[in-house]
């Protein structure tokens with residue numbers, strides 16, 4: 083039993099003899115409980131940074147080998163004082179927005195179709211399996227050959243990276259529709275279109291959003307690797323050049339930028355997910 | 367022999383399942399003969415697995431029949447229709463919809479009512495099943511009994527000619543179940559809809575029904591029919607009435623016979639070694 087579950091099954095008790103004891107109810111968690119994840123999370127990050135800083139301060143290794151968090155922070159500030167940074171961010175941002183946006187539109191469409199129409203799935207399964215089992219970055223040289231070293235090869239890699247998790251999860255969502263709900267819809271004579279819109283689609287939302295979230299990770303990987311290999315501008319390019327020229331703190335600052343983007347997008351998706359899940363009783 | 371005025375008439379109904387694993391047909395129901403009169407509440411009891419749910423699904427049009435005939439108002443049943451509505455054993459509510467949203471789902475699926483009319487009527491229906499004040503609650507915030515009321519209200523809102531109920535109260539505790547039985551009778555006496563009610567609970571069957579039909583073991587067919595001559599309206603005290611207990615004994619014996627029957631006698635055409 084995890085600690086979280088143990089917490090949950092603790093009986094809600096009040097001791098009559100102790101009037102100062104606050105009544106706790108299942109419906110309203112106490113303030114402290116609400117902020118618990120944030121507080122503990124922050125503390126643990128601080129702890130990790132402190133340990134890292136202390137180890138770096140001991141200077142057993144050189145800054146080149148093991149920069150401390152402070153070095154990285156300074157490099158981060160410097161990074162934003164350079165003129166090129168905004169061009170780099172704009173370039174990477176554009177690649178990401180186009181590649182990931184296309185993956186969402188096409189992945190969602192194909193996933194829904196494959197989930198709903200079995201024959202469609204039979205037809206596309208071999209391709210989905212082939213591309214999903216292949217590390218998509220192996221296509222980079224081919225894309226460079228076809229598209230040159232402008233944005234297109236990177237968009238293609240990002241797109242292919244994000245596409246398959248979205249397709250596969252969307253399809254799983256449609257397939258996982260409860261049989262009992264489908265039977266109810268059929269019993270009341272619902273048309274296929276209505277069943278799809280009112281039963282299948284809403285039930286798939288959590289799966290779809292999970293696909294989107296996994297897609298972000300794959301998209302960022304694609305972005306960095308593709309820019310590593312060939313690019314004029316971009317955050318991945320910053321990291322590549324900085325590591326090749328032994329500017330380790332700068333490379334790590336680039337990593338922080340990428341990771342921050344990933345975390346930000348993931349958080350946004352989490353928020354959307356929670357909005358769609360407001361019908362779930364609040365047990366955390 | 368068959369009453370022309372019957373609402374539902376089943377003659378020699380056979381229902382089979384195709385078992386993919388053993389690539390064979392499996393007969394769940396074999397030769398059901400029964401009829402339900404207009405405005406009648408008919409209960410079916412029988413051993414577990416004898417094909418009660420299977421039969422009810424066929425009446426709803428969810429399953430095809432392999433033999434015999436199954437007619438509603440003289441017309442062959444082929445698919446689900448507006449003249450029937452099912453109250454499922456598992457409530458089958460959309461978890462992301464509120465009580466109100468779930469109650470209107472039936473008429474929404476049928477496309478027979480404007481949205482505003484559906485909502486206005488659904489509110490009355492919710493009141494009728496005793497859920498006033500819970501219109502905006504989500505299913506996961508309701509007790510099992512309340513979920514079943516939503517299930518019932520959804521079926522009632524479609525205003526079917528025939529109500530099909532598959533052990534709707536089986537999952538409830540004894541007190542809630544009795545309360546729901548009382549409520550169902552109240553609603554039924556107001557609307558007098560023809561109803562086919564399946565249950566495991568002999569007392570429940572006698573308390574609610576005009577007639578109780580006992581099914582044999584699988585493959586199910588009608589074993590006997592018991593007319594319940596108890597005056598209406600019935601309150602819960604009637605369950606201790608001597609006449610009630612006589613019915614209960616009769617039906618209990620009948621089911622016991624089925625359960626006690628040696629298995630080899632059920633395999634038709636195979637003589638004992």
Ligand SMILES: Nc1ncnc2c1ncn2[C@@H]1O[C@H](COP(=O)(O)OP(=O)(O)OP(=O)(O)O)[C@@H](O)[C@H]1O
Pocket residue numbers: 383384385392394413414415416417418419420421566584
């Ligand atoms: N989808 C199915 N596929 C194959 N066999 C099935 C299926 N549904 C039911 N059966 C079989 O048909 C028989 C009758 O099942 P049914 O669900 O109608 O019984 P029941 O009388 O409703 O039982 P209970 O009282 O336990 O609900 C059972 O032997 C069951 O194993």
Ligand SMILES: [Mg+2]
Pocket residue numbers: 418419420
């Ligand atoms: Mg059943």
